[in-house]
Amino acid sequence: MSKPNPMRMREMVVVREVSRILIPFILLFALYVQFHGDFGPGGGFQAGVIFAAGLVLYGLIHGLDALQRAVPPRLIEVLAAGGVMLYGGVGLVTIALGGQFLEYKVLDPHHGEHWGLLLIEGGVGITVTASMTAIFYAFAGRDTVQNQEKR
Amino acid sequence: MTVEPFLFGFLIVMAVVIIRMRSLLAAAMLSGIFSLISAGLFVLMDAVDVAFTEAAVGAGISTVLFLGTLSLTPTQERQGKFRPLPLVAVIITGLVLLWGIADMPYYGDPSAPAHVYLAPEYIQGTAEHFHIPNIVTAVLGSYRGYDTFGETTVIFTAATGVLLLLAHRRQDEDELTSDPPDTGAEE
Numbered sequence: 001m002s003k004p005n006p007m008r009m010r011e012m013v014v015v016r017e018v019s020r021i022l023i024p025f026i027l028l029f030a031l032y033v034q035f036h037g038d039f040g041p042g043g044g045f046q047a048g049v050i051f052a053a054g055l056v057l058y059g060l061i062h063g064l065d066a067l068q069r070a071v072p073p074r075l076i077e078v079l080a081a082g083g084v085m086l087y088g089g090v091g092l093v094t095i096a097l098g099g100q101f102l103e104y105k106v107l108d109p110h111h112g113e114h115w116g117l118l119l120i121e122g123g124v125g126i127t128v129t130a131s132m133t134a135i136f137y138a139f140a141g142r143d144t145v146q147n148q149e150k151r
Numbered sequence: 152m153t154v155e156p157f158l159f160g161f162l163i164v165m166a167v168v169i170i171r172m173r174s175l176l177a178a179a180m181l182s183g184i185f186s187l188i189s190a191g192l193f194v195l196m197d198a199v200d201v202a203f204t205e206a207a208v209g210a211g212i213s214t215v216l217f218l219g220t221l222s223l224t225p226t227q228e229r230q231g232k233f234r235p236l237p238l239v240a241v242i243i244t245g246l247v248l249l250w251g252i253a254d255m256p257y258y259g260d261p262s263a264p265a266h267v268y269l270a271p272e273y274i275q276g277t278a279e280h281f282h283i284p285n286i287v288t289a290v291l292g293s294y295r296g297y298d299t300f301g302e303t304t305v306i307f308t309a310a311t312g313v314l315l316l317l318a319h320r321r322q323d324e325d326e327l328t329s330d331p332p333d334t335g336a337e338e
Contacts, residue, residue: 030254033203039284041199043291045302049207056215077314084307087300102296113281118290124303131310132212138317 009061019061026054034125038114044121048128055129056136064140073137077129083127090119158192176218176226183214196258200287 007122010016033040034047059067091101099106141150172178186209193202197257256263277289291299 008301037285037288041285041287042203043200043288046200046203046207049204053207053211056212060215080307080310084303087303089299091296094211102300104293113293117205117283118298120292120299124299127303127307131306132208134310135313136212136215136307138221138313139216142219142223142317 003062010063016061019057021056023058026057027051030054034121035118038117044124045128047121049132051125051129052132052136055133057134059140064137068137071133073134076134076137079126080130080134081127083123083125085123086126087120087123091109092115092122104112153195155192155195158195159189162192173222173228173230174226175224175228178228179214179217179221182212182217186213188212229296 030047030051031048033042034044037043038048055067056073058070090104092125094103095101097106102116102120105112107115162185166182169178169181169185172181186205190202190205190210193199193205248306255267260266273286273290273294276294277283277286281289281293283289283293
């Protein structure tokens with residue numbers, strides 16, 4: 001979608017400038033939802049989709065190439081698997097420390113529950129952000145009908 | 152006077168318009184608005200985290216994915232021949248669902264099974280065992296950490312599936328056709 005005419009969206013002054021102001025706040029709000037999940041509404045999944053929506057907005061305005069320069073597809077693939085491994089890794093560490101799978105209180109007698117939740121929510125957030133962005137890359141990277149007809 | 156009836160009314164109007172719409176582009180945009188109104192309803196039901204997700208995924212990312220798909224396919228729905236059997240099946244299913252609603256507890260009913268059986272245990276247990284203010288996080292991460300692990304794996308699997316289907320086929324096409332590499336389909 002952004003491939004065939006990468007200039008068009010960028011040339012719209014209002015869209016470009018409003019998104020330039022909004023995108024940092026969308027990403028910051030995603031981080032707030034991520035790290036405030038113990039106290040307020042939200043958590044890893046919500047933070048992940050909001051962060052990914054910010055990235056997708058940047059990709060829509062500035063083109064897929066600009067987004068992929070900032071967030072390479074290779075990194076996205078590694079992060080998608082890394083988040084699941086972080087979550088599972090917390091479970092394995094709690095087993096190694098003598099607890100059950102995902103029994104966070106063995107991590108630390110006082111704050112184990114908080115540490116465990118912070119880590120697994122981090123894993124969820126990383127995987128959701130990366131998965132949504134990867135799906136966007138897969139869709140947006142396809143050739144358009146016009147380009148296919150040219151062949 | 153509450154705003155909910157208006158929002159539900161909008162949802163119904165929107166659904167009918169989307170069904171009648173022949174332009175797929177307009178239908179994709181309207182389904183994004185449908186999701187945004189749903190997100191508003193979730194906020195009114197105090198499910199702010201669900202509203203986040205609905206707004207970001209339903210109104211945002213999936214609309215973009217619809218539009219991305221429409222840039223690859225025709226944007227007008229073909230006028231098909233009217234077939235009565237699917238309509239009958241849809242009407243019967245709808246009536247059965249409406250019949251089932253009669254058995255469900257009213258919204259916010261304190262004597263609903265969910266509120267008398269599990270919820271009090273979660274509310275007390277979270278304060279006693281986990282010391283976390285947000286009970287939803289405690290339910291997702293602590294009580295049902297195993298389920299949430301499964302859900303995260305499902306999302307990862309979905310992304311892997313999309314990449315296998317779309318990204319891989321793109322490379323195949325590049326290999327099969329001997330194009331000059333100016334098509335912009337590089338990795």
